[in-house]
Amino acid sequence: MKSGYAATRLEDVAARAGVTKGTIYFYFDTKERVFDEMIRYKSQSFFPKVQDYASGLQGSCAERLRSMIVFVHKYIAEDRSSRETLRFLIAEGSRFPGLVDRHYDEFIRPMIERFEELIADGIAAGEFRPFPAMAFTELMLSPGLFLSFWSLLFGSRRPIDVEAFTEASIDLLMQGIVQPALQHDRG
Amino acid sequence: MKSGYAATRLEDVAARAGVTKGTIYFYFDTKERVFDEMIRYKSQSFFPKVQDYASGLQGSCAERLRSMIVFVHKYIAEDRSSRETLRFLIAEGSRFPGLVDRHYDEFIRPMIERFEELIADGIAAGEFRPFPAMAFTELMLSPGLFLSFWSLLFGSRRPIDVEAFTEASIDLLMQGIVQPALQHDRG
Amino acid sequence: MKSGYAATRLEDVAARAGVTKGTIYFYFDTKERVFDEMIRYKSQSFFPKVQDYASGLQGSCAERLRSMIVFVHKYIAEDRSSRETLRFLIAEGSRFPGLVDRHYDEFIRPMIERFEELIADGIAAGEFRPFPAMAFTELMLSPGLFLSFWSLLFGSRRPIDVEAFTEASIDLLMQGIVQPALQHDRG
Amino acid sequence: MKSGYAATRLEDVAARAGVTKGTIYFYFDTKERVFDEMIRYKSQSFFPKVQDYASGLQGSCAERLRSMIVFVHKYIAEDRSSRETLRFLIAEGSRFPGLVDRHYDEFIRPMIERFEELIADGIAAGEFRPFPAMAFTELMLSPGLFLSFWSLLFGSRRPIDVEAFTEASIDLLMQGIVQPALQHDRG
DNA sequence: GATGAATGAGGCTTCATTCAT
DNA sequence: AATGAATGAAGCCTCATTCAT
Numbered sequence: 085m086k087s088g089y090a091a092t093r094l095e096d097v098a099a100r101a102g103v104t105k106g107t108i109y110f111y112f113d114t115k116e117r118v119f120d121e122m123i124r125y126k127s128q129s130f131f132p133k134v135q136d137y138a139s140g141l142q143g144s145c146a147e148r149l150r151s152m153i154v155f156v157h158k159y160i161a162e163d164r165s166s167r168e169t170l171r172f173l174i175a176e177g178s179r180f181p182g183l184v185d186r187h188y189d190e191f192i193r194p195m196i197e198r199f200e201e202l203i204a205d206g207i208a209a210g211e212f213r214p215f216p217a218m219a220f221t222e223l224m225l226s227p228g229l230f231l232s233f234w235s236l237l238f239g240s241r242r243p244i245d246v247e248a249f250t251e252a253s254i255d256l257l258m259q260g261i262v263q264p265a266l267q268h269d270r271g
Numbered sequence: 272m273k274s275g276y277a278a279t280r281l282e283d284v285a286a287r288a289g290v291t292k293g294t295i296y297f298y299f300d301t302k303e304r305v306f307d308e309m310i311r312y313k314s315q316s317f318f319p320k321v322q323d324y325a326s327g328l329q330g331s332c333a334e335r336l337r338s339m340i341v342f343v344h345k346y347i348a349e350d351r352s353s354r355e356t357l358r359f360l361i362a363e364g365s366r367f368p369g370l371v372d373r374h375y376d377e378f379i380r381p382m383i384e385r386f387e388e389l390i391a392d393g394i395a396a397g398e399f400r401p402f403p404a405m406a407f408t409e410l411m412l413s414p415g416l417f418l419s420f421w422s423l424l425f426g427s428r429r430p431i432d433v434e435a436f437t438e439a440s441i442d443l444l445m446q447g448i449v450q451p452a453l454q455h456d457r458g
Numbered sequence: 459m460k461s462g463y464a465a466t467r468l469e470d471v472a473a474r475a476g477v478t479k480g481t482i483y484f485y486f487d488t489k490e491r492v493f494d495e496m497i498r499y500k501s502q503s504f505f506p507k508v509q510d511y512a513s514g515l516q517g518s519c520a521e522r523l524r525s526m527i528v529f530v531h532k533y534i535a536e537d538r539s540s541r542e543t544l545r546f547l548i549a550e551g552s553r554f555p556g557l558v559d560r561h562y563d564e565f566i567r568p569m570i571e572r573f574e575e576l577i578a579d580g581i582a583a584g585e586f587r588p589f590p591a592m593a594f595t596e597l598m599l600s601p602g603l604f605l606s607f608w609s610l611l612f613g614s615r616r617p618i619d620v621e622a623f624t625e626a627s628i629d630l631l632m633q634g635i636v637q638p639a640l641q642h643d644r645g
Numbered sequence: 646m647k648s649g650y651a652a653t654r655l656e657d658v659a660a661r662a663g664v665t666k667g668t669i670y671f672y673f674d675t676k677e678r679v680f681d682e683m684i685r686y687k688s689q690s691f692f693p694k695v696q697d698y699a700s701g702l703q704g705s706c707a708e709r710l711r712s713m714i715v716f717v718h719k720y721i722a723e724d725r726s727s728r729e730t731l732r733f734l735i736a737e738g739s740r741f742p743g744l745v746d747r748h749y750d751e752f753i754r755p756m757i758e759r760f761e762e763l764i765a766d767g768i769a770a771g772e773f774r775p776f777p778a779m780a781f782t783e784l785m786l787s788p789g790l791f792l793s794f795w796s797l798l799f800g801s802r803r804p805i806d807v808e809a810f811t812e813a814s815i816d817l818l819m820q821g822i823v824q825p826a827l828q829h830d831r832g
Numbered sequence: 833g834a835t836g837a838a839t840g841a842g843g844c845t846t847c848a849t850t851c852a853t
Numbered sequence: 854a855a856t857g858a859a860t861g862a863a864g865c866c867t868c869a870t871t872c873a874t
Contacts, residue, residue, distance in 0.1 A: 090277030464651030
């Protein structure tokens with residue numbers, strides 16, 4: 085999907101689907117519905133992957149947290165489709181409030197919850213110190229969001245070294261939350 | 272400005288400016304030009320403020336860093352216009368590459384540079400440890416960007432306690448960069 | 459049948475018939491044919507009734523004439539379907555000249571002929587005076603047509619007292635055609 | 646105006662008006678509005694004529710009544726436009742209830758009132774007998790309506806001798822309402 | 833400088849019609 | 854016989870753009 089509701093002609097959507105304009109209207113009532121369903125469909129693909137990945141993790145909480153962050157950043161850096169979904173939601177969200185809410189329920193909230201679980205586990209295990217940001221685990225998503233934003237804005241014109249960026253953000257995070265006594269454990 | 276290039280009719284732009292459609296074409300060649308100038312104009316307002324604010328700061332590097340972050344978050348939380356500019360750049364940026372570049376030059380880069388200076392000063396002064404993220408000072412913007420993003424997506428439907436969020440993110444950051452020996456200085 | 463050729467979708471016709479659009483095309487070549495047959499079919503029902511009713515009449519010519527008029531008016535007032543057929547013929551007649559002609563042959567002309575016979579009988583029997591309108595027996599249909607027209611135009615928003623209207627029109631007619639010497643016979 | 650809302654393309658309406666599609670939408674919001682205004686405009690032309698004509702009439706009530714009827718019939722027979730308006734109202738009236746009501750107020754009711762006045766005058770003057778149909782003066786319009794209906798249905802395929810038809814219907818009417826003692830006055 | 837009228841390309845949407853199954 | 858999917862022509866409507874005044 086190119087970007088933009090208005091800039092996308094239904095005839096092109098149809099052509100890319102290998103059918104003609106009329107066929108679209110056999111399945112959807114309206115252009116808005118077409119987009120609603122398209123985005124809804126695309127949104128489904130990401131979360132299960134995170135879920136699977138998260139549940140398969142082993143090791144200390146710090147290790148699992150780092151793995152999660154690496155995974156998320158790599159995904160964001162590579163998956164053009166989910167980035168475009170984000171662009172769409174930011175650009176046309178007011179026209180599709182249902183979509184945004186759904187995106188929150190099925191995408192953002194579960195992700196935040198994964199991090200909350202990890203943090204809670206870490207604190208319970210004495211690995212992490214209790215810290216103010218434990219009430220804002222979404223902070224752990226913000227470097228990833230930054231990558232996404234950067235890519236949305238500049239495409240490939242201002243590339244970021246995703247791996248180094250990821251390491252830097254993990255370093256910063258770990259410094260901030262790991263119990264000082266354990267800090268020699270960090271990778 | 273409502274959001275969306277296509278969704279905004281020149282007639283409305285004209286009406287809001289108190290003139291008629293025809294008049295617009297006396298000053299601008301094209302709808303694209305109208306937007307180009309509008310965004311360009313709006314972008315100018317923010318940076319000087321940061322600049323002024325930054326140059327007036329006093330105290331330790333940690334204190335100045337914290338002040339900067341508080342300032343940026345407060346601004347983001349309150350200024351609707353700059354948020355909509357961001358939405359526009361994300362949504363229609365590919366149509367206005369010049370605008371995006373200009374936005375980078377006049378908005379993003381200077382901001383990053385302020386943070387780079389602060390970090391460099393802090394390290395030189397021995398307040399901050401040398402740390403990997405010093406090559407990615409944009410990381411310090413990511414919590415602010417997160418606030419902006421949240422607001423773009425959910426409007427006021429999922430409010431965040433900006434102050435608490437800001438404190439949490441500052442805490443995390445400071446833990447990550449301030450020299451352990453100095454950490455009792457933190458607010 | 460709703461009103462209007464263009465406003466009626468074949469899909470709805472099909473649905474009301476309990477089949478699907480495709481099936482319609484098994485039986486009819488074209489949308490026009492569908493309407494042609496529908497109208498043709500509906501038109502058949504009225505005339506035999508008039509015919510039967512007319513041939514069963516007894517009494518003086520004046521009595522039979524009055525009965526006929528009462529019958530026609532009552533029918534017009536009550537039968538929604540024939541009214542809609544009339545609407546259709548007026549609205550789309552130019553697209554279906556065959557239908558209009560058939561309607562004339564099987565509906566209008568026979569009706570006029572019934573009246574012509576009655577008038578001729580009445581004059582032959584000395585009941586009616588010879589009068590100019592005997593060449594325009596359709597005039598006897600005009601009050602009924604008026605009722606129909608009124609109903610087509612206003613639906614039930616401007617109801618007419620059909621019975622009183624009928625009596626008034628019969629009175630007018632009888633005054634005009636019954637031999638003065640016999641006028642005390644009128645009801 | 647050809648007949649039929651759906652069958653009429655706005656582009657053709659525009660062309661006939663010597664402008665283009667877009668211009669129509671500068672003056673009207675919608676296709677429905679275009680028709681609404683068109684019909685409204687055309688309806689205005691007829692009534693003043695009747696009004697003028699009626700108020701200029703001289704002579705006995707019978708003479709004035711006959712003149713009115715002749716006038717109405719001649720008008721109906723000759724004015725294609727008002728006939729098409731009637732067709733439109735019958736065909737599409739349910740889509741334009743406001744138009745139908747207006748047509749009643751500005752066209753039908755005033756006409757009926759003219760006849761009511763004439764009849765009342767005639768009865769007051771002893772020229773006409775009191776008769777049941779004085780409560781349904783619209784009956785005097787029914788032969789004219791019949792002419793209109795005939796023309797709408799058959800175009801010029803089944804021509805009626807309007808003059809003879811008019812005379813016949815006047816004869817019938819006069820027989821029915823003029824005081825017997827005065828009947829030698831009839832033309 | 834400013835206006836209001838006019839234009840016409842372009843896109844959404846409808847629906848009669850076709851056709852493989 | 855019947856269906857459901859697919860098609861594409863056609864028409865409404867929007868709106869950026871032009872231009873005479």
